[in-house]
Amino acid sequence: MKIAIGTKNKAKVQAIEKGFQQHINEVSFQCLKTESNVSEQPFSDQETIEGALNRAKNVLRMTNADIGIGLEGGVTETLYGMFLCNWGSLVDRNGNEIIAGGARISLPTEIAEGLRKGRELGPLMDEFTSKTGIRQSEGAVGVFTDGLVTRDVMFFHVVQLLIGQWKYKKNQF
Template structure:
Protein backbone atom coordinates (compact mmCIF):
# COMPACT_ATOMS: atom_id res chain seq x y z
CA UNK A 1 0.00 0.00 0.00
CA UNK A 2 1.24 3.48 -0.87
CA UNK A 3 0.19 6.42 1.29
CA UNK A 4 0.53 10.02 0.14
CA UNK A 5 0.90 12.46 3.04
CA UNK A 6 -0.04 16.07 2.33
CA UNK A 7 2.57 17.61 4.64
CA UNK A 8 6.19 17.40 5.72
CA UNK A 9 5.41 18.46 9.31
CA UNK A 10 7.14 15.83 11.50
CA UNK A 11 4.35 15.64 14.10
CA UNK A 12 1.74 14.88 11.43
CA UNK A 13 3.95 12.54 9.37
CA UNK A 14 4.94 10.48 12.41
CA UNK A 15 1.32 10.10 13.48
CA UNK A 16 0.32 8.79 10.05
CA UNK A 17 3.30 6.44 9.80
CA UNK A 18 2.73 4.94 13.25
CA UNK A 19 -0.93 4.16 12.62
CA UNK A 20 -0.44 2.62 9.17
CA UNK A 21 2.66 0.65 10.16
CA UNK A 22 0.69 -0.92 13.03
CA UNK A 23 -1.96 -2.11 10.57
CA UNK A 24 -0.02 -3.04 7.42
CA UNK A 25 3.23 -4.93 6.87
CA UNK A 26 3.84 -3.54 3.38
CA UNK A 27 3.34 0.23 3.42
CA UNK A 28 5.23 3.04 1.74
CA UNK A 29 4.91 6.74 2.39
CA UNK A 30 5.39 9.75 0.17
CA UNK A 31 5.37 13.13 1.93
CA UNK A 32 4.76 16.31 -0.03
CA UNK A 33 4.06 19.84 1.12
CA UNK A 34 0.63 20.54 -0.34
CA UNK A 35 -1.64 23.54 -0.25
CA UNK A 36 -4.68 23.58 1.98
CA UNK A 37 -6.34 26.43 0.04
CA UNK A 38 -7.63 27.86 3.32
CA UNK A 39 -6.16 30.64 5.44
CA UNK A 40 -2.85 30.09 7.23
CA UNK A 41 -4.80 30.11 10.48
CA UNK A 42 -8.11 28.28 10.03
CA UNK A 43 -10.60 29.91 12.40
CA UNK A 44 -13.54 27.48 12.22
CA UNK A 45 -14.16 23.75 12.12
CA UNK A 46 -15.48 24.10 8.57
CA UNK A 47 -12.33 25.84 7.34
CA UNK A 48 -10.09 23.33 9.14
CA UNK A 49 -11.98 20.36 7.63
CA UNK A 50 -11.79 21.95 4.20
CA UNK A 51 -8.02 22.39 4.59
CA UNK A 52 -7.53 18.73 5.54
CA UNK A 53 -9.71 17.52 2.66
CA UNK A 54 -7.93 19.78 0.16
CA UNK A 55 -4.53 18.50 1.29
CA UNK A 56 -5.65 14.86 0.95
CA UNK A 57 -7.13 15.40 -2.52
CA UNK A 58 -4.19 17.49 -3.75
CA UNK A 59 -1.52 15.02 -2.63
CA UNK A 60 -3.39 12.09 -4.17
CA UNK A 61 -3.63 13.95 -7.52
CA UNK A 62 0.13 14.44 -7.83
CA UNK A 63 1.25 10.94 -6.76
CA UNK A 64 0.59 7.37 -7.80
CA UNK A 65 -0.37 6.42 -4.24
CA UNK A 66 -3.46 4.46 -3.21
CA UNK A 67 -4.53 6.81 -0.41
CA UNK A 68 -4.05 10.51 0.31
CA UNK A 69 -4.14 11.93 3.82
CA UNK A 70 -4.43 15.55 4.90
CA UNK A 71 -4.24 16.79 8.47
CA UNK A 72 -5.09 20.34 9.50
CA UNK A 73 -4.94 22.16 12.80
CA UNK A 74 -7.09 25.17 13.51
CA UNK A 75 -9.15 26.93 16.14
CA UNK A 76 -12.86 27.18 16.74
CA UNK A 77 -14.81 29.73 18.77
CA UNK A 78 -17.57 28.66 21.17
CA UNK A 79 -19.61 30.13 23.99
CA UNK A 80 -16.90 28.79 26.31
CA UNK A 81 -13.92 30.31 24.55
CA UNK A 82 -11.64 29.52 21.66
CA UNK A 83 -10.51 25.93 21.29
CA UNK A 84 -7.70 24.26 19.40
CA UNK A 85 -9.22 21.86 16.86
CA UNK A 86 -7.70 19.30 14.53
CA UNK A 87 -9.20 17.51 11.58
CA UNK A 88 -8.07 14.93 9.10
CA UNK A 89 -9.20 13.58 5.75
CA UNK A 90 -8.43 10.36 3.91
CA UNK A 91 -9.26 9.98 0.22
CA UNK A 92 -8.68 6.99 -2.02
CA UNK A 93 -8.72 6.17 -5.72
CA UNK A 94 -12.23 4.70 -5.43
CA UNK A 95 -13.67 8.09 -4.47
CA UNK A 96 -14.04 7.48 -0.73
CA UNK A 97 -13.66 10.62 1.37
CA UNK A 98 -13.34 10.04 5.10
CA UNK A 99 -13.25 12.86 7.68
CA UNK A 100 -12.42 12.68 11.38
CA UNK A 101 -11.71 15.16 14.14
CA UNK A 102 -9.87 14.98 17.41
CA UNK A 103 -9.31 16.40 20.84
CA UNK A 104 -9.99 20.01 21.79
CA UNK A 105 -8.73 22.20 24.56
CA UNK A 106 -9.53 25.80 25.41
CA UNK A 107 -6.83 28.34 24.68
CA UNK A 108 -5.85 30.97 27.24
CA UNK A 109 -7.56 34.33 26.70
CA UNK A 110 -4.27 36.07 25.82
CA UNK A 111 -3.71 33.59 22.97
CA UNK A 112 -7.31 33.86 21.74
CA UNK A 113 -7.09 37.66 21.65
CA UNK A 114 -3.95 37.51 19.48
CA UNK A 115 -5.56 34.99 17.11
CA UNK A 116 -8.62 37.21 16.73
CA UNK A 117 -6.24 40.08 15.95
CA UNK A 118 -4.91 38.11 12.98
CA UNK A 119 -1.91 36.21 14.32
CA UNK A 120 -1.24 32.57 13.49
CA UNK A 121 -1.07 30.00 16.30
CA UNK A 122 2.31 28.46 15.35
CA UNK A 123 4.36 31.67 15.43
CA UNK A 124 2.31 32.92 18.37
CA UNK A 125 3.21 29.80 20.37
CA UNK A 126 6.90 30.28 19.50
CA UNK A 127 6.64 33.84 20.82
CA UNK A 128 4.65 32.76 23.89
CA UNK A 129 7.11 30.01 24.85
CA UNK A 130 10.24 31.84 23.65
CA UNK A 131 11.14 28.74 21.62
CA UNK A 132 11.03 27.87 17.92
CA UNK A 133 9.20 25.21 15.95
CA UNK A 134 6.45 24.42 18.47
CA UNK A 135 4.08 23.46 15.62
CA UNK A 136 6.52 20.79 14.44
CA UNK A 137 7.00 19.42 17.93
CA UNK A 138 4.53 19.29 20.81
CA UNK A 139 2.21 21.99 19.47
CA UNK A 140 -0.02 24.29 21.48
CA UNK A 141 -1.82 21.24 22.88
CA UNK A 142 1.49 19.92 24.24
CA UNK A 143 2.30 23.23 25.89
CA UNK A 144 -1.14 23.69 27.45
CA UNK A 145 -1.46 20.04 28.61
CA UNK A 146 2.00 20.13 30.18
CA UNK A 147 3.21 17.55 27.67
CA UNK A 148 0.59 14.92 28.53
CA UNK A 149 -0.91 15.19 25.02
CA UNK A 150 1.33 16.28 22.15
CA UNK A 151 0.44 17.38 18.65
CA UNK A 152 1.58 14.01 17.33
CA UNK A 153 -0.59 12.16 19.86
CA UNK A 154 -3.55 14.37 19.01
CA UNK A 155 -3.14 13.66 15.28
CA UNK A 156 -2.47 9.96 15.96
CA UNK A 157 -6.01 9.70 17.26
CA UNK A 158 -7.39 11.47 14.18
CA UNK A 159 -5.49 9.11 11.86
CA UNK A 160 -6.86 6.11 13.78
CA UNK A 161 -10.37 7.47 13.25
CA UNK A 162 -9.70 7.93 9.53
CA UNK A 163 -8.15 4.53 8.99
CA UNK A 164 -10.79 2.69 11.02
CA UNK A 165 -13.62 4.30 9.06
CA UNK A 166 -11.87 3.56 5.77
CA UNK A 167 -11.24 -0.07 6.69
CA UNK A 168 -14.90 -0.45 7.66
CA UNK A 169 -16.17 1.08 4.42
CA UNK A 170 -13.84 -0.87 2.15
CA UNK A 171 -13.96 -4.33 3.73
Protein backbone atom coordinates in the same frame (compact mmCIF):
# COMPACT_ATOMS: atom_id res chain seq x y z
CA MET B 1 0.30 0.12 -0.27
CA LYS B 2 1.43 3.67 -1.04
CA ILE B 3 0.35 6.48 1.25
CA ALA B 4 0.77 10.11 0.16
CA ILE B 5 0.99 12.58 3.03
CA GLY B 6 -0.05 16.16 2.30
CA THR B 7 2.51 17.80 4.57
CA LYS B 8 6.11 17.69 5.69
CA ASN B 9 5.23 18.71 9.25
CA LYS B 10 7.17 16.34 11.51
CA ALA B 11 4.40 15.82 14.09
CA LYS B 12 1.77 15.08 11.44
CA VAL B 13 4.05 12.76 9.45
CA GLN B 14 4.92 10.79 12.62
CA ALA B 15 1.24 10.34 13.44
CA ILE B 16 0.40 9.09 9.95
CA GLU B 17 3.36 6.73 9.65
CA LYS B 18 2.75 5.23 13.09
CA GLY B 19 -0.96 4.79 12.40
CA PHE B 20 -0.55 2.99 9.10
CA GLN B 21 2.41 0.87 10.19
CA GLN B 22 0.25 -0.60 12.96
CA HIS B 23 -2.45 -1.72 10.52
CA ILE B 24 -0.84 -2.41 7.14
CA ASN B 25 2.14 -4.73 6.66
CA GLU B 26 3.74 -3.38 3.51
CA VAL B 27 3.38 0.36 3.33
CA SER B 28 5.45 3.16 1.86
CA PHE B 29 5.07 6.88 2.39
CA GLN B 30 5.61 9.95 0.26
CA CYS B 31 5.46 13.36 1.94
CA LEU B 32 4.74 16.45 -0.13
CA LYS B 33 3.99 20.00 0.86
CA THR B 34 0.48 20.62 -0.40
CA GLU B 35 -1.89 23.54 -0.32
CA SER B 36 -4.85 23.49 2.01
CA ASN B 37 -6.64 26.17 -0.04
CA VAL B 38 -7.87 27.73 3.22
CA SER B 39 -6.45 30.47 5.47
CA GLU B 40 -3.00 30.00 6.98
CA GLN B 41 -4.88 29.98 10.28
CA PRO B 42 -8.16 28.10 9.86
CA PHE B 43 -10.72 29.78 12.10
CA SER B 44 -13.60 27.29 12.31
CA ASP B 45 -14.30 23.58 12.20
CA GLN B 46 -15.62 23.98 8.65
CA GLU B 47 -12.49 25.72 7.39
CA THR B 48 -10.22 23.23 9.17
CA ILE B 49 -12.12 20.27 7.68
CA GLU B 50 -11.89 21.83 4.21
CA GLY B 51 -8.13 22.28 4.68
CA ALA B 52 -7.65 18.62 5.61
CA LEU B 53 -9.81 17.40 2.73
CA ASN B 54 -8.07 19.68 0.24
CA ARG B 55 -4.64 18.48 1.36
CA ALA B 56 -5.70 14.83 0.97
CA LYS B 57 -7.18 15.39 -2.49
CA ASN B 58 -4.25 17.52 -3.66
CA VAL B 59 -1.58 15.06 -2.55
CA LEU B 60 -3.46 12.15 -4.13
CA ARG B 61 -3.62 14.06 -7.45
CA MET B 62 0.12 14.81 -7.25
CA THR B 63 1.17 11.18 -6.76
CA ASN B 64 0.44 7.62 -7.81
CA ALA B 65 -0.40 6.68 -4.21
CA ASP B 66 -3.33 4.51 -3.18
CA ILE B 67 -4.36 6.87 -0.39
CA GLY B 68 -3.93 10.58 0.28
CA ILE B 69 -3.97 11.89 3.84
CA GLY B 70 -4.48 15.48 4.94
CA LEU B 71 -4.31 16.74 8.51
CA GLU B 72 -5.20 20.28 9.52
CA GLY B 73 -5.06 22.13 12.81
CA GLY B 74 -7.23 25.15 13.49
CA VAL B 75 -9.16 27.04 16.08
CA THR B 76 -12.86 27.54 16.64
CA GLU B 77 -14.87 30.02 18.69
CA THR B 78 -17.47 28.75 21.13
CA LEU B 79 -19.64 30.26 23.83
CA TYR B 80 -16.92 29.08 26.24
CA GLY B 81 -13.95 30.65 24.48
CA MET B 82 -11.63 29.74 21.67
CA PHE B 83 -10.67 26.08 21.28
CA LEU B 84 -7.94 24.28 19.42
CA CYS B 85 -9.40 21.88 16.84
CA ASN B 86 -7.87 19.33 14.51
CA TRP B 87 -9.28 17.41 11.59
CA GLY B 88 -8.08 14.81 9.14
CA SER B 89 -9.14 13.37 5.82
CA LEU B 90 -8.34 10.16 3.98
CA VAL B 91 -9.08 9.99 0.25
CA ASP B 92 -8.52 6.84 -1.80
CA ARG B 93 -8.49 5.95 -5.49
CA ASN B 94 -11.97 4.42 -5.18
CA GLY B 95 -13.45 7.84 -4.45
CA ASN B 96 -13.87 7.35 -0.71
CA GLU B 97 -13.53 10.57 1.28
CA ILE B 98 -13.34 10.02 5.01
CA ILE B 99 -13.20 12.76 7.64
CA ALA B 100 -12.44 12.57 11.38
CA GLY B 101 -11.86 15.11 14.12
CA GLY B 102 -9.89 14.98 17.30
CA ALA B 103 -9.37 16.43 20.73
CA ARG B 104 -10.20 20.00 21.68
CA ILE B 105 -8.81 22.18 24.43
CA SER B 106 -9.53 25.78 25.32
CA LEU B 107 -6.83 28.30 24.58
CA PRO B 108 -5.63 30.88 27.09
CA THR B 109 -7.08 34.37 26.66
CA GLU B 110 -3.78 35.91 25.53
CA ILE B 111 -3.39 33.34 22.75
CA ALA B 112 -7.04 33.71 21.66
CA GLU B 113 -6.69 37.50 21.56
CA GLY B 114 -3.64 37.23 19.30
CA LEU B 115 -5.52 34.90 16.96
CA ARG B 116 -8.49 37.25 16.82
CA LYS B 117 -6.07 40.01 15.77
CA GLY B 118 -5.06 37.93 12.75
CA ARG B 119 -1.96 36.18 14.06
CA GLU B 120 -1.23 32.53 13.36
CA LEU B 121 -1.06 29.98 16.19
CA GLY B 122 2.40 28.59 15.35
CA PRO B 123 4.29 31.89 15.60
CA LEU B 124 2.19 32.91 18.63
CA MET B 125 3.19 29.69 20.39
CA ASP B 126 6.86 30.17 19.51
CA GLU B 127 6.68 33.63 21.03
CA PHE B 128 4.68 32.44 24.06
CA THR B 129 7.16 29.64 24.84
CA SER B 130 10.34 31.42 23.71
CA LYS B 131 11.05 28.39 21.48
CA THR B 132 11.00 27.85 17.74
CA GLY B 133 9.13 25.20 15.79
CA ILE B 134 6.48 24.35 18.39
CA ARG B 135 4.12 23.22 15.58
CA GLN B 136 6.74 20.67 14.45
CA SER B 137 6.99 19.15 17.92
CA GLU B 138 4.67 19.27 20.93
CA GLY B 139 2.32 21.88 19.47
CA ALA B 140 0.00 24.13 21.45
CA VAL B 141 -1.77 21.04 22.78
CA GLY B 142 1.51 19.78 24.25
CA VAL B 143 2.27 23.12 25.85
CA PHE B 144 -1.19 23.53 27.37
CA THR B 145 -1.46 19.91 28.58
CA ASP B 146 2.00 20.01 30.17
CA GLY B 147 3.25 17.46 27.64
CA LEU B 148 0.62 14.83 28.48
CA VAL B 149 -0.86 15.04 24.96
CA THR B 150 1.48 16.20 22.21
CA ARG B 151 0.61 17.21 18.66
CA ASP B 152 1.69 13.89 17.15
CA VAL B 153 -0.37 11.97 19.73
CA MET B 154 -3.39 14.20 19.09
CA PHE B 155 -3.13 13.68 15.32
CA PHE B 156 -2.39 9.95 15.78
CA HIS B 157 -5.87 9.62 17.28
CA VAL B 158 -7.36 11.31 14.20
CA VAL B 159 -5.36 8.99 11.91
CA GLN B 160 -6.66 5.95 13.83
CA LEU B 161 -10.22 7.21 13.33
CA LEU B 162 -9.58 7.65 9.59
CA ILE B 163 -8.01 4.21 9.16
CA GLY B 164 -10.76 2.53 11.17
CA GLN B 165 -13.52 4.13 9.09
CA TRP B 166 -11.67 3.29 5.86
CA LYS B 167 -11.21 -0.35 6.89
CA TYR B 168 -14.88 -0.60 7.89
CA LYS B 169 -15.99 0.87 4.57
CA LYS B 170 -13.70 -1.50 2.63
CA ASN B 171 -15.13 -4.52 4.45
CA GLN B 172 -18.72 -3.50 3.68
CA PHE B 173 -18.35 -4.18 -0.06
